[in-house]
Every structure is written in structure tokens, then in C-alpha cells.
Amino acid sequence: MTTHSTFTETRALLQHLTSQIPPNLRETEKQRFIHHRLLTSLSPEEHLLLKSYFDFFLREMRQLGASDIELGGWGSGNYIWLRKAGKKFPVKEFGEFTLNEFNILILSILMESQREFLLNRLSFDFSYTIIEPDETLLRYRACIYFELGDLAMNARAIETVIPSYETYGFHSNVTKMLSLRYSKEGLVLITGITGSGKSTTLEAIIDLNNRSIQAHIVVIARPIEYVHKSQKCIIRHREVGMDTHSFKHGTIEALRQDPDIIIIGEMRDPETIMTALEAADSGHKVFSTLHTYSATESIARILGEVPPAEQNRVRHRLAEILRCVISQRLVPNMNNELILAKEVMIVTPPIKAAIHNNNIEEIYQMISEGGEYGMHTLEQDLKRLYLSKQITLKTAINYSNNKRRMEQLLKLVGGNR
Helix, strand or coil: CCCHHHHHHHHHHHHHHHCCCCCCCCHHHHHHHHHHHHHHHCCHHHHHHHHHHHHHHHHHHHHCCCCEEEEECHHHCCCCEEEECCEEEECHHHCCCCHHHHHHHHHHCCCHHHHHHHHHHCEEEEEEEEECCCCCEEEEEEEEEEECCEEEEEEEEECCCCCCHHHHCCCHHHHHHHCCCCCCCEEEEEECCCCCCHHHHHHHHHHHHHHHCCEEEEEEECCCCCCCCCCCEEEEEEEECCCECCHHHHHHHHCCCCCCEEEECCCCCHHHHHHHHHHHHCCCEEEEEECCCCHHHHHHHHHHCCCHHHHHHHHHHHHHHEEEEEEEEEEECCCCCEEEEEEEEECCHHHHHHHHCCCHHHHHHHHHCCHHHCCECHHHHHHHHHHCCCCCHHHHHHCCCCHHHHHHHCCCCCCCC
């Protein structure tokens, strides 16, 4: 339990440590001094003091309903910042910190090997866990990076309870694409910008399969967010950087582990993309994510990652293995809370032919006319949210991919808003 007295003690410790940093040290040399000289000299009690202080802020962000916490670096202006309902703001009640106090606090939560990795790579993605007295796990997805020679950090709270798959309201045809019970192979993509809920949707899909069919699921992520308890499925969690060297290596290794489903946390480079296609092509069910806005952009992005001479071959391969693309956005509702808007594409025979024939521009119209199959565009879903009075007209237009099409759907072209 963190009390006022421990606050005072910890701030005194931070001030004492910063006073020992030579003023002529800059950038990584300063961070190495903190790592090698200051933190290694601390007693176990002092390490625990710093960790408890840091954990206090992570607990507070959850109590305040925030999704993210930011600290350190020049941009923080000496304050700790939170993101709540999509907006970031400094929390002055947490107090002011010098850059070096932030440097020490951030480095203190890492193991020595992690600090070495950070100082060599200048950035480090990892998961962070607080174990509560009742053994509840509070998990966070974190990134530490350099800003003008000092350390900055973002941590995002990982929900301890996975949203039920049923709350997504997917059409039964979509569920068949996502469930191993009905579809044994192929590639499914969950896409969207950072913070659009892709990881949460993946967790709900894992849970759907875990509750409904006996199988083996291998999750490859950086970091591992939610740790699933094996129910009908045996679920393996492999964190990139700790359990495997890369998404590519983890996927190749998974193929030798008798999997039914392979979850690839992110297809962020050409090697991972090609490995994911090979895994799906080998008869496995593969789920992954892309930082794209729509189904058509996702297809274009995959093709754009391979050399021009290879694009025809990859396009035909993608047409054969792609099963479904779900593109997401979190948008503010009337209560300024974030709700999910999504585009859903199922690869029907006409869409498969369009990919084969490189007529990608025709797919949007096919999605908009595919309601009977469970498909809809993002604009159609935003219209649904607007007509059901969940979001404002301005939000519907601002968050659409195709604003003119959004206005046409709302019969506003040429009219007054």
C-alpha cells in the first residue's frame, strides 16, 4: 500500500539519485550511468520503493477510467499525462518531475537485460504486470523510447475482462469465418489505426474458439496482452523478444507445434506478411492485424509490400486464402465514450474474382451491397450508429473513410448540415 510517507520517502530517494548524475552526461551516456551506477547500487527495499511508486500511478489511471498513461521526456512538461475518452491531459495532482527523475523511475521498472536492450535499440516494447493482493493481474502494454536524449514512456491498460464475442453483433456468416468449428483454414485480418481496439477483438475471437472447440491456439504477440486460461483449447502465449526472436520466427516455429489457429499480433513488415500467407496457405487458420483503414487498403498494403515482379503471384495467392477483413474505428458516442464502428468484408466468389483480376476498386461497392452475407462498409455502420442516436452527425462524417459517400448515405449532398 502506497501512503503519503512512502511518497515522501520515494521523492527523497529520486532527488538523492538525480543529484549523483554528472551534469556533463547526455543522452545514452546519461542513461547508462543511471543503469550501471545508480540502479545497481540500490538495495532491494529501495527498488521496491520505486516500483510501488510507479505502480501507484498505473492503478490510479484505472481508477480514473483512463486508457493510457504518458510520462517522461521533454514533451511531458514535467507532468504525468493520461488519455481518457480519447483525450490526453496532464494530471498536475500527481506532482512535477524533473527529466532525470523520470529517467530513473522509468529505468527502475526494467530488469537489467531489458535496460541493455533499450539502450542498444533506443526503444523497447514490453508487457508490465501488477499482481494485486487477491492475485488479480493488472496488465499493461508499454513502450519506452528516447526523446531528445531522455526517456519517455507510454503504457496502455489491458482489460482484465475480455468483451464477450457476442457483444460485437457480427452476422452469423462472419462468425463462421472466425470460428474453427466452421472454417478450418485461411487468413482473417483485423485492421485499424493504433488504438482502434484490434487487439481486443482478437482476444474476443480467441475466447470464442476457446469456449467452443477442442483445438490448439498459438498466440504470437509483442507484447502478450491478455493471458487466456485454456478451456476447450490449449493456448500457448509467445511474446516476441522474450519467447521468440520475431513475428516471422514465431510463426515458422508455430508450424512445428501442431497448431490449429495461429494468431500473429501484427503483420508489420514484408517478411511477416509473406510468412503469414505461407502459414494460411499450408492449411492453418491464421489471424493477424494491419494498420489500415479498410479492406481495400489492406489488400493494397499487402501487395505493396512485395516487389512488383512478385505482386501477381501474391495477389492470386491472397485471393485464395483470404477469408474475412474487419476494419475498425473507435468513435465518441453521445456520452463522450468510445464505441466501435466497423467495416466487414467476407471474401465471396465475386470479391475473390476481383482480387484475382486486380479490380480492387470494385470491392467497396461489393461490400456495400453484401448485407445479406453480413458485409457492410464503415460508412454504412456509421449511418447505423447515427440513426440509432448513438453518435452525432458530425462524428459520422468526421470518422468516415469516404466522406462524400457518407453524405450520400445521409442524403446530405447539396443540403444543409
